[in-house]
Amino acid sequence: MKIIVLLINLSLFNAVTTLLAADVDFPTQVFPIFEKSCLTCHGPEKKKGGLRLDSQTATLKGGDDGIVLVPGDAAKSDLYRRITLPSGNDDVMPNKGAVLTKAQTDLIRDWINQGAHWPQSAVASVPQEKASAPIRPACCRFQTDGGGNQSDRQSSGDGD
Ligand code: HEC
Numbered sequence: 060m061k062i063i064v065l066l067i068n069l070s071l072f073n074a075v076t077t078l079l080a081a082d083v084d085f086p087t088q089v090f091p092i093f094e095k096s097c098l099t100c101h102g103p104e105k106k107k108g109g110l111r112l113d114s115q116t117a118t119l120k121g122g123d124d125g126i127v128l129v130p131g132d133a134a135k136s137d138l139y140r141r142i143t144l145p146s147g148n149d150d151v152m153p154n155k156g157a158v159l160t161k162a163q164t165d166l167i168r169d170w171i172n173q174g175a176h177w178p179q180s181a182v183a184s185v186p187q188e189k190a191s192a193p194i195r196p197a198c199c200r201f202q203t204d205g206g207g208n209q210s211d212r213q214s215s216g217d218g219d
Pocket residue numbers: 093096097098099100101107108109110112121122123124125126127137138141142149150152153154155159
């Protein structure tokens with residue numbers, strides 16, 4: 060009984076968090092996870108399972124077992140299933156090292172559910188620095204003072 064209530068709570072919670080999820084920004088929020096945890100095995104050098112995750116085209120194409128990403132439907136996306144498997148499971152990804160955190164898999168879930176938008180700018184070779192605000196020079200701290208400041212002397216005067 061408790062378990063059922065818990066499960067209902069969990070799925071409600073998931074539904075609500077998905078609905079309320081803020082828009083995920085792929086280049087800054089999701090792609091760095093791919094770069095750090097996936098591309099060593101699913102990138103230009105290695106494509107384990109026939110899968111590359113370094114471009115939208117490649118990711119949508121899928122791997123040896125077919126489609127891994129269904130835009131708009133994380134639940135049907137093998138990519139999401141695999142990253143949410145418990146550590147030690149045969150299918151879990153990444154299959155070496157630490158599994159992704161819940162925060163990371165939630166981001167990826169939301170990104171998929173929001174349509175898996177993948178701006179062209181996010182490809183592996185491009186450094187992912189966002190156009191940053193121009194650095195403002197520390198202006199005007201030292202004002203040039205052309206004249207002497209003899210008038211200061213008055214204050215240190217020693218009477219008559
Ligand atoms: C250390 C290497 C390694 C890392 C890192 C890794 N994978 Fe994999 N991945 C594999 C191997 C090997 C396979 C093929 C065997 C299998 O299907 O389990 C595979 C297969 C897959 C498949 C199934 C492809 C198909 O069609 O069969 C998906 C989806 C996948 N990985 C997603 C990911 C994601 C997402 C990440 C990052 C969070 C990741 N992998 C990180 C090694 C890795």
